[in-house]
Amino acid sequence: MLEFDQVNVSMAGVQVLRRVSFRLAPGATGALIGHNGAGKTTTVRTIMGFTEATGDVRLAGESIAKTPAHLRPGLGVGYAPEDRRLFSAFTVEENVLLPARVGRLSAAETKRRLDRAYDVMPELKELAARPAGSVSGGQGKMVALGRALMLGTKLVILDEPFQGLAPVLAQRYADALKRLRAHDPDITLLITESNPKLLAAFADTTLTIERGEIEQHAAAAA
Amino acid sequence: MDSTIFILALLDGVSYAALVFLVSVGLSLIFSVLRIVNVAHGSLYAYGAYVAATLSLAVAPISPWLTFPALLVASVAVGVVVGGVMERFLLRPVYGREDVLQLLITFAVFMIMDNLQRLIWGVQPIFASTPLKLLPNVSVLGVSYTSYQVILLPAVALLTVLGLRYFLRHTLAGAVILAVTEDREAATAIGVDARRVFLVTFMIGASLAALGGALASPTTSLVPGMGADMIVLSFAVAATAGLGQIEGAAVTALMIGIARAFVIYLQPEFEVLVPYLIMVLVLLIRPMGLFGVDKVRKI
Amino acid sequence: MSAPLLQARGLEIRFGGVVAADGVDLDVIEGENLAIIGPNGAGKTTFLNISTGYLKPLAGTVTFLGQDITRLPPRAITRLGIARAFQIPQLFLEQTVMENMMIAAAARSGETSGWRRLLDRPEREEMLRLLDSVGVAAFAERRAHELPEGQRKLVDIALALALKPRLLLMDEPTSGVASSEKMGVMDILVAALAREKVSSVFVEHDMDMVERYAHRVAVWSSGRIQTVGPPAQVLGDPEVRQRVIGI
């Protein structure tokens, strides 16, 4: 589903990603593990088209390296950035629906996807009318995931989703991911995390990143 | 006399504030989305006025009532064409570079537009007051006002506040603008073409400045240099309100407009000083402006 | 056990409804290395922010060497002898590493000359040694922004050490440093702290590091200090293991 081929990224004269190559099959759950500053966020930002990268990035076999950033979500990529980054001018539901409106999805399709998000995270429904600026950190993560799910039909990228979550909330978040996986067995997930132990039970593919170099370990299950 | 002065100054202040608001809200909108202080904003105001005057002089012989749509057409035309060219070809290439460079580009555009304006429309004052004359005068406490100034202008300003509010809150285009304002990258990540939003926002902001000029054109003589003072005045309003604050700009424009009117009645010497004095005092107490929000940096 | 160097009492702070600290009491004892562990986002960094004056608590006090520093700005607290290293390195990116260090040296000596050249100051050798001790002397003439993240992190610590503090607060000191080098860096760092008689507090996620370098461990969770004690005891507690280490 997702493929990196010899990707290099430099920022302000410093090489952040070095000849990165890896691939995630459809239905794979990839854990991108590395420390702060190792290049995790740069990797996902490269998928989203926010960096100037050389090399090729492919989605479902098609190269997206030259696709403008704003057209990539429409290809089926959902992205829940680090730090939530909700739009505080809107309610929770408006936040979740905005990608569908921007993508000009039909009413029926929008409804279907919204229902999927609510199925995966029932707690979102209760928050629907709350201003996005007023939800707690953990709730915000859920909203960000819900928003990512609206367009993420092929690939959903979660950047540090567990960071800052109290254990109880982290558990709920993990449960939501499991429901998503059950609901949508073919979707590819890419999750970044700094604690290697956290995703061990969850991921079937582990990508460890260190100093901009990625090493892929196919987990036994894959 | 006291209550008379109060009412008269209020009326004068409101009609003045209406024009200043239109210009400064455009400036504020552009800043909030693009993070650019557009020094050429006053030139857009001037061009709005000149094009509106040219257009209404052309259509007035057909029917004087056509001058009203002419004002609107002129502002949109200026906003879209001049604003569009400016954003697309001059500002876009320098995004991502030092902020001051964008500011200086707009400063250069200000100089160029000021000069071109002279070459296009000449230096003689131009006056196109048909719309002003079509509407009747109203008398308040024995003082005659044009309803254009004390009714139409404030009404347009009010409509603009409400319209912008509605646009930003209840339309997709508005939602997209708000999203880009808050977080450009997160917006891109949900499929928003931020570059187009920049362009459209700049055009809207530029159109608002041009609308201010177009609406001012029936009441004033169009002369070279008319834009330069408007820029600083709208800076003052936008900064005092807090950059990016739409309703705030309306309230601040009113405050400055009314304060200025009172000063003309009571102590005319300090008329020019008023907006800047208010600006200094407000910024000293609240650096983010009256309605602005402070942000703490994460470390 | 001597009197606490830093003493926090009843700290409370909230961010938009999220309680980061809710009645936190914590002492730092002279000469120790205190590790703070806890789930992400629990408020560990907030403690460093409050202790250095970057954030003001809603309630509670922090005293350092018997002086109330709760309302002091970071620079005043720094001058009293608390230095800080950051999770995201905070460097002067456009200046060279040596210039970064010399600014710290000048700041330490209270130098305010507008005439004498910074690089002509006498502390050059000392700063070079300090850089060498954390393994980044080779980068002295490079501009800070050219350094890889891990090296920046080390310069960040060196900058704090250059101030010769009584207490050093560190936020994940070796995150970003290659794991093969982590222990080596910490060995040097801890030795330097002991040699210079600098006490330290460090926020850490890596339990191996905590076990190896901390004298005491404080567990921060849900806005409170759940436990404080020697590493062996704290990390052996099954509840702590469940709360902090696993999901």
Next chain:
Amino acid sequence: MQAPAQTSGSGLRLAIVLGLVALAAIVPILLPSWATLITLVAAKGVVVLGVIILLQAGQVSFGHAMYFAVGAYAVAFWGRHMGPGDLILYLLLGSAAATLFGAVIGLFVVRYREIFFGMLNLAFSMVLWSLLEKLYHYTNGADGIRVVRPTIAGIAFQPETFQYALLYVTLVIAVVASYVAQRYLDSPLGHMLRAIKSNETRLEYLGVSARRVLLIGYVLSAFLCGLGGALVAVAQQIATPEFGYWTKSGEFVFIAILGGSSSALGAFAGSAVFEIVRFYAAAKLANTWQLILGVVLIAIIMFAPNGLVGILNRNRRNAEARR
């Protein structure tokens, strides 16, 4: 004022500077009207030097013409009330008045950064400008106050020779001011000032008051602006409110960027290009001088980014977007 420039090639740079100064000194002997032009270029270069100092801290003032005006008016008021003076007295007066103003206003503005810093400076300068315009009975309003030709070190010059004497004094001042500014930026205070741009938080965590550091830089920049203002007032023989209008402030920032805000040489190169383009465009193409200047400036920003060394920090916007 980058470190490499000072360690490598400093001999070459010295040679260039000496060459330019010599050129500036000799050309006017052949072209008399250039005496005043070069005096203005050098005097404004001193002002731009002040603006550049603040740019090192990442702060853009859109009100620094106010110190330029204060320097000029200090001289003008002295001439008006105390009679003609000496150039040395004038320069002391102009720079001292601007320094004092800078210290007082600086106390307020150094609490602000970036757009707020720029705006507040603009607001203060507009207040000053309004007062200069409005207090007609003290300032002659928009017409300004004549500055009577001073003696120089007690010597009364004839008009023909005065312009040369003033030119050479100005050149000496420009060289000295550049050296002083350079030393300042290489000093701990100067480095701390530059540190404000890249990481004010760390500066505070080194125990340094960023406000104090910025205040010192601000006062120094006000001093340079006042000095330049006094020189321009003497060269022009007048001080007008126009000296303090916002477009003038914008012009100074413009010149700083034009020349490249990372070196003292840039201040004078920018000033020379700006004044000469304006001078010739106004002379030969009276109707289009602003147009030409605007186009030249856009072209330089777009196509000659290397001329803009030092203040270009492409990361900053990215960093901001990420926040």
Next chain:
Amino acid sequence: MKGALRPALGAAALALALTAAPAFAQDKPAQIKIGITTFLSGPASVFGVPGKAAAEMIAEDINKKGGIGGVPVALTFVDEGAGGEALVSNYRRMVQDEKVDATFAAISSGSCTQLVPIAEDLKVMNFMWDCGAASILEARKHRYNFRTQANATPEMLAVLVYLLKTKPDFKTIAVVNQDYAWGRESWEIFSTALKAMKPDVKVVAELFPKFGAPDFSTEISRLMALKPDVVLTTSWGGDLDTLVRQAGQRGLLQQTTFVLGIGESSMQRLGADLPEGLIVGARGDHWFLHPERKNDAAFKAFNDAFKAKTGAWPIYPVYHMYQAFSALQASYDKAIKANGGKWPTREQVIDAAGGTEFQTWGRPVTLRADDNQGLEAQIVGVTKSAPGYDFKVLDNMMVFDAKPITTPGGQKSIEWLKTLTPDFAKMNVPTFKHGQ
């Protein structure tokens, strides 16, 4: 400082030696070069651009007739609107590099304040061709600077006397002037004289809106509430147009007697927006329908040529420009004559200029030898519709002789005005109806 000065002195001396070698034998030059400062940008270009058009037209005419003393004139223009530094630099360039023989500077009194001392320094003959501030020439005696038209004192005094003669009973007055030197100084002159000649008049409002203000609504509201008998304004250009139109739209022009101190230059632009019955000054003794000159074929030819060239009838800066050329011609002619027909040196021309009388499109003007002020008559009238014109023209025109209304040589205007008495307004002045 001291060390730095020594080489400076040396170089300056060298420069002096290179540049200041005066030529003694005067051959007829190839041309007489004239440097003219005028507004080509900024609001005052409403005067500057017609002024420039006039200069080109007049120079062409002079050259067609063989030039001055047989030498053709050549013009260089400098934009006053380019800002003080550019103006001074370019003025110096004209004088020092292009070596112009005379300069006409300037329109704004601000520019004059700046350039007059430079002209003295550079020893070049300068005609202050349009600026009105009386004080420049009253402050001290100048050798090289002359004013080729009247100054603010007679201009305002004529308007005031006209007002007193036509509306003797007014009790209250308000002023709306632009906030810069001209607006302030003209009011100071007017009010000082008014106080001396009619002390019972009360000044109810002194409004000085910003120069170039786009809107006078508040000022107009205040005036409408105050209801003064007379409103004076000496504004011009866009400011005056805006004021008149806004005041007219709201009925203020009908409610009170408006006096437009220098309104002549706006009449054509304002067209039908200018009502009848406003008192208008002309800044001198010129008006394209001048009652004493209108049958003069040359005058008509001049006006027609200007109208053909620019599309508008001449306004006062056009006549002022003519006066500057006329003064130049007269000075050269006089100097050539005094030099026995040989070409005069620059200093000889200067010597000749003092006291010269020259022809204008009104009554002759004299450059008073005491202080180099021009003595020019003044026309004041009242607006009136007239067949054949789509704008108002002047009616009931009074032509004031220059001498009685001009400050005597050696005196300061304000001091002199204080000595006037109510009888002053009783002076005898001929009145002309439009078309008669």
